[in-house]
Amino acid sequence: MTEDKQNKSWAKDIMAGFIVSLIALPLALGLAIASGVPPMAGIIASVVGGVVVALIGGSHVTITGPGNGLVVVILTTIVALGGDNLFLGYTYALAAIVVSGFVLLILGFLRLGNLADFFPSSTIQGMLSAIGLIIIAKQIHVMLGESGVEAANNLFLLAEIPNSLIRLAKSDSIPYVGIIGIVSLLIMFFYNKIPYKAFHSVPAPMWIVLMAIGFYYYFELFSDLPFPIELESLIQVPENISDSIVFPDFEKWNTSAFAIAVISISLIATIESLLSIKAVDKLDPEKRRSNVNRDLKALGLATIFSGFIGGLPVVTVIARSSVNVNNGANSRKANFSHAAFVALFVVLFSQFLNRIPLSALAGILVYTGYKLASPAQFKKMYKAGKDQFFIFIITLISTLLFGLINGILIGMVTTFLIQLFLMENRMEFFKHPFRSNTLLYEESDGKMYLSVKGHSSFLNFLRLKQQLDSVPNGKEIILDYSLSQFVDSSVMEHLHHYEEDFKKKGGNMEVIGLDIHQSESSHPFAARRMMKLTSIIKKTGFLTDRQHKLKDFAKEISWNFKSNSVFETPVLETFPFFKTKTIDHAYNVFNGIHNGLKFELFDVDFYEGELIARENHKLTMLIIQTGKTIPQFRLDKERIFDRIAGLAGFQDINIEGYEDFSHRFLLRGNDEEAIRSFFTDRLILFFESHPYYHVESNGEYLLIVKGQRLASISEVKALAVFGKDLVAELAV
Amino acid sequence: MNELLEKVALKKELVEIIWEEGNPVEVLYTVSKREKIDMLILGAMQNEAMLRYYIGSVARKISRKPPCTLLLVTHPSKNETGLSSVVVNGINHSKTGNTIETALSFANQFDVSDIVIVEEVPKKQVKTKIDDDKSLIKAAQEKERVRSQEEYRIKNIIEKIENKGRAHIQTKCVFGKLGYSIGHFAEVKKTDLLIMNSPDKKLGFFDRFFPHDLEYILSDMPCDLMIVENND
Numbered sequence: 001m002t003e004d005k006q007n008k009s010w011a012k013d014i015m016a017g018f019i020v021s022l023i024a025l026p027l028a029l030g031l032a033i034a035s036g037v038p039p040m041a042g043i044i045a046s047v048v049g050g051v052v053v054a055l056i057g058g059s060h061v062t063i064t065g066p067g068n069g070l071v072v073v074i075l076t077t078i079v080a081l082g083g084d085n086l087f088l089g090y091t092y093a094l095a096a097i098v099v100s101g102f103v104l105l106i107l108g109f110l111r112l113g114n115l116a117d118f119f120p121s122s123t124i125q126g127m128l129s130a131i132g133l134i135i136i137a138k139q140i141h142v143m144l145g146e147s148g149v150e151a152a153n154n155l156f157l158l159a160e161i162p163n164s165l166i167r168l169a170k171s172d173s174i175p176y177v178g179i180i181g182i183v184s185l186l187i188m189f190f191y192n193k194i195p196y197k198a199f200h201s202v203p204a205p206m207w208i209v210l211m212a213i214g215f216y217y218y219f220e221l222f223s224d225l226p227f228p229i230e231l232e233s234l235i236q237v238p239e240n241i242s243d244s245i246v247f248p249d250f251e252k253w254n255t256s257a258f259a260i261a262v263i264s265i266s267l268i269a270t271i272e273s274l275l276s277i278k279a280v281d282k283l284d285p286e287k288r289r290s291n292v293n294r295d296l297k298a299l300g301l302a303t304i305f306s307g308f309i310g311g312l313p314v315v316t317v318i319a320r321s322s323v324n325v326n327n328g329a330n331s332r333k334a335n336f337s338h339a340a341f342v343a344l345f346v347v348l349f350s351q352f353l354n355r356i357p358l359s360a361l362a363g364i365l366v367y368t369g370y371k372l373a374s375p376a377q378f379k380k381m382y383k384a385g386k387d388q389f390f391i392f393i394i395t396l397i398s399t400l401l402f403g404l405i406n407g408i409l410i411g412m413v414t415t416f417l418i419q420l421f422l423m424e425n426r427m428e429f430f431k432h433p434f435r436s437n438t439l440l441y442e443e444s445d446g447k448m449y450l451s452v453k454g455h456s457s458f459l460n461f462l463r464l465k466q467q468l469d470s471v472p473n474g475k476e477i478i479l480d481y482s483l484s485q486f487v488d489s490s491v492m493e494h495l496h497h498y499e500e501d502f503k504k505k506g507g508n509m510e511v512i513g514l515d516i517h518q519s520e521s522s523h524p525f526a527a528r529r530m531m532k533l534t535s536i537i538k539k540t541g542f543l544t545d546r547q548h549k550l551k552d553f554a555k556e557i558s559w560n561f562k563s564n565s566v567f568e569t570p571v572l573e574t575f576p577f578f579k580t581k582t583i584d585h586a587y588n589v590f591n592g593i594h595n596g597l598k599f600e601l602f603d604v605d606f607y608e609g610e611l612i613a614r615e616n617h618k619l620t621m622l623i624i625q626t627g628k629t630i631p632q633f634r635l636d637k638e639r640i641f642d643r644i645a646g647l648a649g650f651q652d653i654n655i656e657g658y659e660d661f662s663h664r665f666l667l668r669g670n671d672e673e674a675i676r677s678f679f680t681d682r683l684i685l686f687f688e689s690h691p692y693y694h695v696e697s698n699g700e701y702l703l704i705v706k707g708q709r710l711a712s713i714s715e716v717k718a719l720a721v722f723g724k725d726l727v728a729e730l731a732v
Numbered sequence: 733m734n735e736l737l738e739k740v741a742l743k744k745e746l747v748e749i750i751w752e753e754g755n756p757v758e759v760l761y762t763v764s765k766r767e768k769i770d771m772l773i774l775g776a777m778q779n780e781a782m783l784r785y786y787i788g789s790v791a792r793k794i795s796r797k798p799p800c801t802l803l804l805v806t807h808p809s810k811n812e813t814g815l816s817s818v819v820v821n822g823i824n825h826s827k828t829g830n831t832i833e834t835a836l837s838f839a840n841q842f843d844v845s846d847i848v849i850v851e852e853v854p855k856k857q858v859k860t861k862i863d864d865d866k867s868l869i870k871a872a873q874e875k876e877r878v879r880s881q882e883e884y885r886i887k888n889i890i891e892k893i894e895n896k897g898r899a900h901i902q903t904k905c906v907f908g909k910l911g912y913s914i915g916h917f918a919e920v921k922k923t924d925l926l927i928m929n930s931p932d933k934k935l936g937f938f939d940r941f942f943p944h945d946l947e948y949i950l951s952d953m954p955c956d957l958m959i960v961e962n963n964d
Contacts (some may be wrong), residue, residue: 058863058864113863268948288864288865289861289864289865289868290864291864291867292863293863294863429862436908436909436912436916436948437911437916438916439906439908439915439916439917439920440903440906440907440908441904441906441907451916451920453916453919469862469868470862470868470871470907472868472869472872473868473869480920483919483920528756536769617922706919708922709920718817
């Protein structure tokens, strides 16, 4: 990098950090208040988090600070440990935060940065939506100016919302606090809809802060009336910043409530951070891969420091990070500068901060809760299939009623039971979750080949992930599911993200062998299980990604494409290839006419042997009508096809003058003379100059097969082109 | 018994039938030791039911500590058509050389056209842990280095063998769990016969719960299995 460019990126990072700090400041205050701790606790987490993670973290454009997922955990912890004495509860909670920091540090050292991928995605979505609802339930009353609303559980608290609204409407004096809260919420909602560019130069939360402070100074400077909001409804930041430093109290360390608190904080902090890091990596314009384990260690250390001086746990946060990226951040310096600006604001403007009503911040928080539990989120889950929606709702409700840990546990058990219910061979399922089921190797043409056997679900996804992560950037990878009976929707979703990632880094990933797996919905992430033969005939099913692409390709070359099974393949059985094999069914069939000759390209399932000795094969093939009688022959290089027993007596026919051709290809057939005259100079040159295929003729049709597995899209295309070229060659 | 022999048209003079009473595993074991048998051929199920697997059938019991070279036949009907492709283990172990030699001479006699020697490399052998782009590149380089070392080692073994036969020999380096990967590979490649080293020590009950090496293959046999035991 040149010096000029370096300076520019410095400037960009500082600018991005500045804009993020405008959002981070009000959020830090709000999240702290919502968590039931002094507002400065959020500021401490922001500043410590930004500095520590920027210095030693392993990600690039993330922003760290207090996170919304932890609001609920901290609030519960304070009540559970401190009882009625909130300040005492706060010091106990700080101890739990410090210990959870150590837990994160250990997770980082144990290289468990892939932990977040273990939880089924519907469960995580359910938990996040529940957190969103809890934040709304607690904060909406504060927003409306009704402090002290309490209910037995979070569901009842939500049910109290109309009451708070009625009280607001019936109040005798002008309810300034409630109005400010509602206006803040409206600003959050409609910020993006306001078309003025100048308005967008300041982020929405900052507008709210400015509005609230402006409201105060209107009364102070222009109005004769006293300021209408009581002190209790305003933020209280100590004048002397050192007063806000509080030390943890480890007295309760041996209680079970403390242990639960540590586990909850660590779990949520880890999940929230890891999910955010993964999401931010997708936004990174330079497509870098974050070192999640290193980031975990940094977050753990930051949380320890933060907890020791009275701050909230430090996590990676997605919303602030995406603002960071959108404003041109390029390195961890942006995170550092965000922390520096937050610190600067607090030092310089602490007296202004004391003028902000709590309801204004509550408005911001209700909006963040709404983002987590928005109707769009519910709709998305509903579209993912009935089973996934059910898991989502179960997790959501049990999290609301029984807390986070129980919620996520219930969600996971539900997922597991539903998968068991969907499966056909249940014993097989118990055999596989805890043992290897993946094989990765490099094929001779340099492509990576990854085969997955048995059941592929959230339980054993981490192993598959490890294999996928070890594929070098820019490689082409083929993921073969033809030996697998069941793929769950978490895995499908992860694979979808991997496909994007590989593409972004100049490689390619293709999933094959899923086309005859059935799914419950058309959603691309729907779980897929192997169909019974009977259901294949009846049902066309929902197309897989591969089938969609095949369909597009068929359209491109104006052939017909049918995804469902076709049994009438009488031509196939006449080929020597199928002499010892029984054809199960052909599917994904392309029909087309090229140069007046029929083409048929398809995937075919066939088997050799019977019962226990039965061996299933899946291949992609092309059949071409030749339009004239040609000698029967077989031409191949792939020695694996030698096993065809019916041709045991066939000899390799060498054609003189073509040593290279004779050396590289095995040409066999009964009628040697006819074959010799059929293989003209042109034809030999054609085969020599094209990639290897297994080609055989039954006299009227040609059968062309590539490799020993189903073809990827690019291979299907190459096969079709090869067929067309061959026909053109034969026509001469 | 004689009828059976006639059916498969074996010459009677070549066959010696021994009847002995006792526990089948023990009898097979002692007889093969006593008669200095070269190869013991057993029929076996491809998969065994859960309980059976943990208790063990005759075939599995013997294969956990074979007295001599052992051929487990799971796909009897297939062998009528002859063997065409064979996968041999090529792990870095003192027994491997002998196994490959046996495999090659066996392949030659049965007119096998294709032999793939699979070098399984445990993941631990690649020291670099993949965390980010930099370590990914480093790990890929390390794997490449290990791969060429492995290929060189196998090449040396093959060169020392005098009678290589006519089969086409390929090598494949696979990074993964020992024993598991080669079984999965044989399944993917629809191999006819898998040839493995004999286990170093008797595989016990616990190995079935925490499978490793050969135990992976025994729990789910992808094809016929030959376990080469060197008795010299």
